Amino acid sequence: MKRLTYKTLVSEIQELPGAGRLVLPLLQIGSAPLEACVGVGDEVQRGQCIGRADTPESAFLHSPLAGKVSALSHAVTHEGTSAGTVEIEGDAAGEVEAMQPIQQDAAELSAETVQVRLREAGVSPLGGNGKNVEYASLQPDEEPPEILMVLCADEEPLLQTQRHVLREAPEKVIEGATLFQKAVGAKRLVFAVSGDQTNLVSGETVGVEKRYPSGHPEILMARMTGRYRLTEGRPRKDVYLINAETAMAACRAVREGLPVLEKTVTVGQEGGLSVVVRVPLGTPFSQVFESMGLKAEGGDRLFTGGPLRGVAQFDPEGPVTKGTDGLFLQKGRGVFCYEDVACIGCGQCVKVCPMKIPVNMMTRNCEFGRIDEALDYDLDACIECGLCAYVCTSRRPLLQYIQFAKKEQQKAELARQSA
Amino acid sequence: MKENVLTVSVAPFWHSGAGIARNSYISMAVLLPAAVVGVMHYRVGALAVLGLCIGSCMLAEALMQKIMGRPVTLGDGSAALTGMLLALLLPAGVPWWLVVVGSFSAIIVGKQIYGGIGSHPLNATIVGWVMIRISWGVQMDADVALANLPNLSGLSALAALRGGYVDALSLKDVWMGNLVGPIGSASLLVLIGGLVLLALRIIKWEVSLGFLGGVLLGCVLFGSNMLPEGSDASIHPLVMLFSGNVMLGAFFLAPDTTSSPSQPIAMWIYGFAAGLLAMLVRVYGNYYDGGVVFGILLVSLASPLLDKIRPKARGRE
Numbered sequence: 001m002k003r004l005t006y007k008t009l010v011s012e013i014q015e016l017p018g019a020g021r022l023v024l025p026l027l028q029i030g031s032a033p034l035e036a037c038v039g040v041g042d043e044v045q046r047g048q049c050i051g052r053a054d055t056p057e058s059a060f061l062h063s064p065l066a067g068k069v070s071a072l073s074h075a076v077t078h079e080g081t082s083a084g085t086v087e088i089e090g091d092a093a094g095e096v097e098a099m100q101p102i103q104q105d106a107a108e109l110s111a112e113t114v115q116v117r118l119r120e121a122g123v124s125p126l127g128g129n130g131k132n133v134e135y136a137s138l139q140p141d142e143e144p145p146e147i148l149m150v151l152c153a154d155e156e157p158l159l160q161t162q163r164h165v166l167r168e169a170p171e172k173v174i175e176g177a178t179l180f181q182k183a184v185g186a187k188r189l190v191f192a193v194s195g196d197q198t199n200l201v202s203g204e205t206v207g208v209e210k211r212y213p214s215g216h217p218e219i220l221m222a223r224m225t226g227r228y229r230l231t232e233g234r235p236r237k238d239v240y241l242i243n244a245e246t247a248m249a250a251c252r253a254v255r256e257g258l259p260v261l262e263k264t265v266t267v268g269q270e271g272g273l274s275v276v277v278r279v280p281l282g283t284p285f286s287q288v289f290e291s292m293g294l295k296a297e298g299g300d301r302l303f304t305g306g307p308l309r310g311v312a313q314f315d316p317e318g319p320v321t322k323g324t325d326g327l328f329l330q331k332g333r334g335v336f337c338y339e340d341v342a343c344i345g346c347g348q349c350v351k352v353c354p355m356k357i358p359v360n361m362m363t364r365n366c367e368f369g370r371i372d373e374a375l376d377y378d379l380d381a382c383i384e385c386g387l388c389a390y391v392c393t394s395r396r397p398l399l400q401y402i403q404f405a406k407k408e409q410q411k412a413e414l415a416r417q418s419a
Numbered sequence: 420m421k422e423n424v425l426t427v428s429v430a431p432f433w434h435s436g437a438g439i440a441r442n443s444y445i446s447m448a449v450l451l452p453a454a455v456v457g458v459m460h461y462r463v464g465a466l467a468v469l470g471l472c473i474g475s476c477m478l479a480e481a482l483m484q485k486i487m488g489r490p491v492t493l494g495d496g497s498a499a500l501t502g503m504l505l506a507l508l509l510p511a512g513v514p515w516w517l518v519v520v521g522s523f524s525a526i527i528v529g530k531q532i533y534g535g536i537g538s539h540p541l542n543a544t545i546v547g548w549v550m551i552r553i554s555w556g557v558q559m560d561a562d563v564a565l566a567n568l569p570n571l572s573g574l575s576a577l578a579a580l581r582g583g584y585v586d587a588l589s590l591k592d593v594w595m596g597n598l599v600g601p602i603g604s605a606s607l608l609v610l611i612g613g614l615v616l617l618a619l620r621i622i623k624w625e626v627s628l629g630f631l632g633g634v635l636l637g638c639v640l641f642g643s644n645m646l647p648e649g650s651d652a653s654i655h656p657l658v659m660l661f662s663g664n665v666m667l668g669a670f671f672l673a674p675d676t677t678s679s680p681s682q683p684i685a686m687w688i689y690g691f692a693a694g695l696l697a698m699l700v701r702v703y704g705n706y707y708d709g710g711v712v713f714g715i716l717l718v719s720l721a722s723p724l725l726d727k728i729r730p731k732a733r734g735r736e
Contacts, residue, residue, distance in 0.1 A: 004433075222733070222734075227734070228733045228734025229733075229734050230732065230733070230734030230735045231734040296423075296425060297423060298423045298424050298425070299424070299425075299426055300425055300426065301425060301426040301427070301428065301432060302425050303430070303432055305430075307430075307431060307432045307433040308430060308431040308432075308433065309430055309431070310430050310432065311430065312425075312426070312427040312428050312429070312430070312432070313425065313427070314425055314427050315425075316423070316425060328432075330426075330432060332426070335426050335428075336432065336433065336434045337428065338428065338429070341537075342534070342535070342536065342537035342538060343537050344439060344536055344537040344676045344677055345537060345676045345677045345678075345679070345681055346437075346442075346623075346676040346681075347623055347676070347680075347681030347682075347686070348437065348620075350681045350682060350683075351683075354733070355732055355733045355734075356729075356730045356731070356732050356733055357732050358681070358682065358726075358729050360681050361726070378732035378735065381732035381733060381734055381735060386430055386431040389430075389431050389434075390431050390433060390434060390435055391435045391437060392434075392437070393437045393438060393439055393442060393676070394439060394537070395434065395438060397428075397429050399429060399430055399431060400429035403429075
């Protein structure tokens with residue numbers, strides 16, 4: 001069986017200037033829905049705010065290019081929700097419209113100053129394909145979290161984004177993390193770093209091992225606090241999670257006044273070379289692939305995020321958003337398909353489960369919506385790492401059964417509350 | 420429909436490559452040396468039984484799936500593997516109709532009426548074998564079935580032990596199956612095949628090792644009771660381990676995915692209990708030639724119960 005490990009880094013981050021038409025959804029990871037504050041035909045500057053909202057949970061959106069707003073419309077984002085979009089046509093010429101840099105020490109700044117700046121610069125917990133939002137949101141009336149964890153390692157095999165960002169600018173990541181700590185009021189600051197990069201950060205660290213799923217947020221949190229999802233008395237916000245790229249963006253926002261205009265993405269083809277590129281937000285996937293000489297054709301599978309927890313995309317013209325950590329292409333021949341068949345009880349999933357769940361019995365119940373029975377088999381302990389589906393001898397879509405059951409459980413919960 | 424349509428699916432997008440077909444075909448491949456040696460020893464009769472077993476198992480599977488309106492899954496090789504295992508448990512020279520009845524029992528009664536692979540509570544091969552062993556005991560007796568093979572004489576290993584003729588058994592003959600017995604008597608080759616499966620992580624190794632442990636313990640505790648009263652001979656533990664289908668049971672029958680438990684402790688208990696029970700049946704039972712098979716059959720019944728022995732999920736401790 002192929003071992004799932006995080007590969008060591010190879011190249012440097014390549015800048016991909018990008019030009020032409022960008023599509024920017026007004027719903028980005030880690031932010032409340034935004035309202036467009038430009039109209040069709042408006043001239044926009046690089047860095048000009050184009051989407052905003054008045055709630056504190058929002059992170060503003062800025063134009064990555066200088067040009068013209070060509071359309072305001074609607075689209076399904078690659079996280080699967082419908083959202084308004086702003087389309088911009090232009091190029092990367094011209095200076096970025098920056099805000100006033102703030103130079104005081106983190107200790108002298110008030111939390112509110114930093115919060116407002118982060119919000120206005122569009123810093124939201126980038127990356128993780130929308131899956132990390134549950135561990136991070138800016139809600140001022142809540143108890144401050146115990147720990148701010150900065151994930152400087154990558155969550156899944158294939159991904160190299162966060163490690164590259166840390167290697168490129170460790171001092172910015174550390175500075176940004178300190179500022180972020182101020183903003184959320186966390187007592188401790190912990191860096192989760194992969195083993196070979198521990199020398200890049202200072203302070204409290206937790207090492208990420210070579211083997212998946214050691215970069216999974218839940219696993220890291222458990223290693224730091226000894227507490228799992230189900231541990232009694234675990235507050236929902238023990239740990240506030242951001243990643244290295246967010247920390248770097250926070251540093252740039254506060255110290256240089258720069259808004260978030262780009263996303264660092266690991267791009268690659270299954271079995272081929274992966275590179276890490278930095279592209280303007282809203283760049284179509286196809287354009288990113290083109291820069292590597294790749295093209296998505298009929299029958300291929302294109303997914304964002306990692307190979308175990310990512311999301312398959314239906315539109316090769318979909319835009320890069322603040323949540324796009326990885327962008328990968330599987331050519332038609334290499335596309336693996338699940339089958340709708342029975343569990344044969346081989347027990348591989350039970351062996352591989354990091355949460356010690358009886359996955360075989362649990363998913364049999366999940367499949368048919370038997371939620372109470374699935375909960376008896378510890379459905380709620382699952383961290384959705386995807387390893388069970390990876391090893392399944394019958395090739396059952398186990399992760400989907402689990403996600404389905406969790407959704408059904410939420411629905412039942414809501415129905416119970418409203419009744 | 421647009422021309423350039425991408426494939427979309429749920430995550431994960433990678434797979435380890437494990438599969439039912441892969442497991443079945445590898446299992447059959449590693450059993451092939453033992454089958455070839457069986458054919459060398461028992462001549463064309465063994466080949467006929469092997470072919471008929473595999474063929475009728477596949478036929479039964481296809482027929483049953485057609486009747487039930489389910490997709491025909493001959494390609495996954497599980498029916499063929501059941502046939503091969505059943506053949507290795509049978510002596511060459513059994514009447515053809517017995518082979519067919521055994522195969523149909525295995526597939527239809529043992530597997531398909533429960534809904535096919537993944538749903539049967541007992542090992543299909545074992546169900547087929549037990550059905551014909553109980554119903555047609557005389558024809559299933561290896562000493563009878565092989566009576567007209569001139570180059571083999573004497574008794575099967577287990578019959579020899581029961582009769583107290585320990586000295587007549589050479590370890591080499593027992594290893595290579597060079598004596599009266601079922602087609603899969605070359606137990607050393609079966610062991611090697613089993614170790615390959617173990618190395619490839621295709622079978623539940625806990626069950627296999629537990630099974631061998633149970634057999635060994637039984638052998639030490641009461642193995643010598645197998646000899647007739649008053650005999651002062653002693654039985655070499657290796658003779659016990661390599662005779663009477665112990666290896667086939669340990670690596671191919673007991674770790675059957677569907678009828679064995681999946682939790683670590685449960686797998687150990689299951690294997691160990693099956694091994695110990697196999698020795699009990701062999702030493703004290705009437706169907707001593709089927710000790711291994713009956714041992715596994717009986718413990719399979721407890722499999723769902725054993726699977727309740729499981730660790731608490733992380734965070735629930």
